[in-house]
Amino acid sequence: MEPAVLTGEHFFNGDVACAEGALAAGCRFFAGYPITPATEVAEHMSKRLPRVGGVFIQMEDEISAMAAILGASCAGVKSMTATSGPGFSLMMENIGLGIAIETPCVLVNVQRAGPSTGLPTLGAQGDMMQARWGSHGHYEIIALAPSSPQEIFYQTITAFNLSETYRIPVLIMADEIVGHLSERVIIPDPAKIKLHSRPRPKGRKDRFKPFQPGPNGVAPMAHAGEGYMVHFTGLTHDERGYPVMTAEAQAEMMERITGKVRRNLDKIIQVEKYRLEDADIALVSYGISSRSSQAAVDEAREKGIKAGLFRLLTVWPFPEEIVCELASRVKGFITVELNLGQIHLEVQRCARGMAPAILVGHAGGSAITPEEILANIEELAGRVQGK
Amino acid sequence: MNTGTTPKHPLDGLLRTDRIPHIWCPGCGIGTVFSSALIAISSTGTDPMKTAVVSGIGCSGRGAGYVNLDSYHTTHGRAIPFATGMKLAKPELTVVVFSGDGDLFAIGGNHFIHAARRNMDLTVICVNNLNYGMTGGQAAATTPHLAKTSTTPMGNPEVPFNLPLLAYASGATYIARWTMLHTRDLTQSITEALMHTGFSFIEVLAPCPTGFGRKNKLKNSDLLRIYQEKAIVKNGANPAETILDLEQGITLGKFVDYDRPTFEQNYARIISN
The missing domain is CATH 3.40.50.920 (Rossmann fold)
Structure with a gap:
């Protein structure tokens, strides 16, 4: 095993710094698909993850990459994927699933110029509104924007912390220039890195409701294989996770998934x-x-x-x-x-x-x-x- | 038996009884397949707490919503990659994908072939009702040539996949096909598939009288009669020689059952080098 946190001074590009930030944050599952200019995130994770006890898988497309990280997170493992514009478009539907089933995960978009195939090797910040509204329906999302390799290292840790705290997919909206720019990156001692984990259930398993919010509006999360027999669905659902096809249930669920962000703006916004x-x-x-x-x-x-x-x-x-x-x-x-x-x-x-x-x-x-x-x-x- | 109270069904423990009645139409075959899957799950002796069911979207996709296990009703076509992530994150889980032909083989076809190629340790049960039932009976990648559906009103110009052959060519290591009439064989196959290490695939033909039957002037009893009369049980048949033709015959049986390293096994071996 190698250390997950490479404490010291490094010369990294933004993509590699992002991958190292994820590992420092406790990410142990990465599913991805090669795409310029985000490929180096996947490449670095493929090398490093198995050495820290994690799993890397290259999927058949970005749709499946996004689905796989949700599945892994539902089994209790901090998960990430990285992509650029075309792949970001393909991930949109499952971002919505992640929001609906309140499943933490981190998605990095190293933006290139679009639309369509655009300028694969050249930077842009053209996906900012897509980050906000790209998946269908009304929802809240958290998106961060790093300006340097050092900052993407820290923001990736922040992204995991926010995603765990609020049980929500968090986006890192980098760009090709930051992704490919090599600069000094200082990685602190692991003891100096503060990590947050998703709230976890306590008490009787048979009375547990997987979407009943806790004090900060966020429901504790039970993982597959723990005996809670949870049901997660992308359909509008109640606190038990059961589908309910009414306007009232829709309003209640929307309040839950948007309220937890809106009521904590001061803690989220930096x-x-x-x-x-x-x-x-x-x-x-x-x-x-x-x-x-x-x-x-x-x-x-x-x-x-x-x-x-x-x-x-x-x-x-x-x-x-x-x-x-x-x-x-x-x-x-x-x-x-x-x-x-x-x-x-x-x-x-x-x-x-x-x-x-x-x-x-x-x-x-x-x-x-x-x-x-x-x-x-x-x-x-x-x-x-x-x- | 208790008098005066409703007797408990032996599968009640595996059912979310508070979600019954289910949404499946009268005459639908999914319930029978679902029940075979639950019997198989309980007969393998695997810990139900360590068993997860993942579904996509569609009539069969609702299966995850009725099973009293950790269950995930995901997006259309994406049950297999979701299950892949879950299995890799927690290898001690038995992960079952229960979904329909439209979900697994049209919108989700790419994920099926790649998971089979990787020999991901998943059990995939496909209820094949020959059409999209949930949306009212449109043509699927499994709809017979010339069959009528609401999007092929003059007859289907396309030809369907032969699913066992597709699974075999893609690398699945356990492959069987049954109809929902062959419950004993089906349950046996699902049990074997759950115990099998590697990518297991079971196709089950189930009638959709509301969607497919009505448009093809086939009553539910007609479809069931076809399943009975046209069935050719041929265990060990070469998947390339199996057929699914409502007139010529339907090859059923366990066609493939062999071992090769799974993705997880290969990954563990390679990274330890």
């Missing part, structure tokens, strides 16, 4: 504020684009423009309260993202017309440069001056 205290222009960004944004903020400050960065580590649920609050004190928003306006729509919505909100983005294929952002900061600052 954001970073950079030079925002006195900012006139607030940049909103995440992932690789937030690095260019931070550089642009510094350059703008040097030119005397009060710019700041609101960096989303958690993209979904969207930190709407904070953006609404910002809207009342900044003179303008610039959303910086590698698409033609997705999170930008959320910023516009939360700005509520109180401050202009513009987009710096393009269709994907290259990172957004600080110069491009700076030009827009200067333009917007000029426009809102004196307002």
